[in-house]
Amino acid sequence: MEPFMANTGFNNIIDMAFGPDGKLYMIEYGTKWFAQNLDARLVRIDYNGGNRTPVAQLSVDKPSGAVPLAVKFSSKGSKDYDTGDSLSYILEVGGKTYNSNNGTFEVTLDKPGVYNAKLKVTDDKGNSANAVTQVTAGNEPPVIKASIVEGNKTFFFPNTKLKYSVEVTDKEDGSTADGKIAGDAVTISFDYMKGFDMAKVAQGHQMPTAELPGKALIAKSDCKSCHIIDQRSAGPSYKEVAAKYKSQTGAIDYLAAKIIKGGSGVWGNTEMAAHPQISVEDAKEMVNYILSLADEKAAKKLPLSGTVTTGNETQGAYLLTISYYDKGAAPVPSIGTNATVVLRSPMLKANEATDLNIVRVLNWDGNIAFENVKHTAHAKFAELDLTGVKKAKLLPYLGDDQVGGEVEIHLDKPDGKLLGKAKIAGKGLVPQTISLETTTGYHDLYLVFKNEGAGNKSLFYFGGVELLNK
Ligand code: HEC
Helix, strand or coil: CCCEEEECCCCCEEEEEECCCCCEEEEECCCCCCCCCCCCEEEEECCCCCCCCCECCCEECCCEECCCEEEEEECCCCECCCCCCCCEEEEEECCEEEEECCCEEEEEECCCEEEEEEEEEECCCCCEEEEEEEEEECCCCCEEEEEEEECCCCECCCCCEEEEEEEEEECCCEECCCCCCCHHHCEEEEEEECCCCHHHHHCCCCCCCCCCHHHHHHHHCCHHHCCECCECCCCCCHHHHHHHHCCCCCHHHHHHHHHHHCECCCCCCCCECCCCCCCHHHHHHHHHHHHHHHHHHHHCCCCCEEEEECCCCCCCEEEEEEEEECCCECCECCCEEEEEEEEECCEEEHHHCEEEECCEEEEECCEEEEECCCCCCEEEEEEEECCCCCEEEEEEEECCCCCCEEEEEEECCCCCCEEEEEEECCCEECCEEEECCCCCCEEEEEEEEECHHHCCCCCCEEEEEEEECC
């Protein structure tokens, strides 16, 4: 068979051909065009008609730390598709070989260095597979402690000042407290995140991160084959694009359209491929990220302790993000640690509630509310710092056949201390702001719905509660 070339439409350009041994060989050139790529590789695809090779996986409990470093290696996730095959495990690390029948190893690394560990998993027919991982001994990762020292520790409130404090300790470098780590070696930023959704974070679908959504979109697309942040590649660097367009009106629309349509002539004769599959909104998010690189430096560098101020927002979240890369000590490279303090929106939405009694969560075209709100129904919002919370804005909606009733807010239990209550009547959306008895520290809040005379009738829909600090 003739070798052929295929542009997969994804990141990598590949060549494939069958070899004289009947096996399929594939060259992946890697992610960048016309470059020596670290991820370029030759792959052999074997067809194995009988016993299948096992799958090897290797993980460690501590990927880095000071010496002597006691590491537990685990083969968890390794498996054999042929039931009944028993597996044996051999670990090679630091020039030594260890055997195990259960796939776990405890090894102490005494000398500083970067260790490449290799696990070989073999089935009883003699087929084997390898997995590798890296352990850095001789450098303990830095530890970051960050806290809000004045203000609410769960929520941000619009147009409010917050006092924070950060402390970094590193076994090798010293600490910010003893002055051996300088304040400007620690990167601290305070950012608003529009799309931050507490319900998704609670379910583990979203990680707290201060990154703009466009960064992830770019990472998922083919852009990196022609663009690098601060270096010319086939296309201009993102930093030079940012510098050229940052104060130009209409730049976002123009650049988003160019990403979708492609073209050449602005930076030279090389052509940017078209991206018809990218939506206008996504292209704009990409441009927002690219343009943000123009003032990357200016946005950072908050001091180790200080005051930050929130804006007008009531949705999303504010993130205090801290990172420190230690100095490392040859032959051991630097290790970085990140920490994030999330201050969530003061809007408590129905889909964040737990311990639902009678009520259900309705998602109607993205409008989220409690439905089936009947007498004695309740719902809990767990573990909230109530420091500085003075009022609550309730968001009920009365449909045609709904009879209204009362909302009560109780502390810690459905029949705990009553912080405030409101009568709900009328039709349609009837927001209402009530005063709450103030309290401090972390508590659960219970919403309790009442109307003894309503029988089995529904009282209203209930969208949620916005907590207010004034
Ligand atoms: C095949 C290579 C290639 C790919 C893939 C590519 N670009 Fe480009 N890009 C270019 C070239 C070449 C230029 C310069 C075009 C010109 O001179 O008008 C460019 C220009 C740009 C510009 C500046 C446009 C202008 O008119 O000044 C932006 C913004 C940009 N690219 C973003 C992206 C994004 C985002 C992606 C991924 C979705 C991407 N590019 C994918 C090659 C590429």
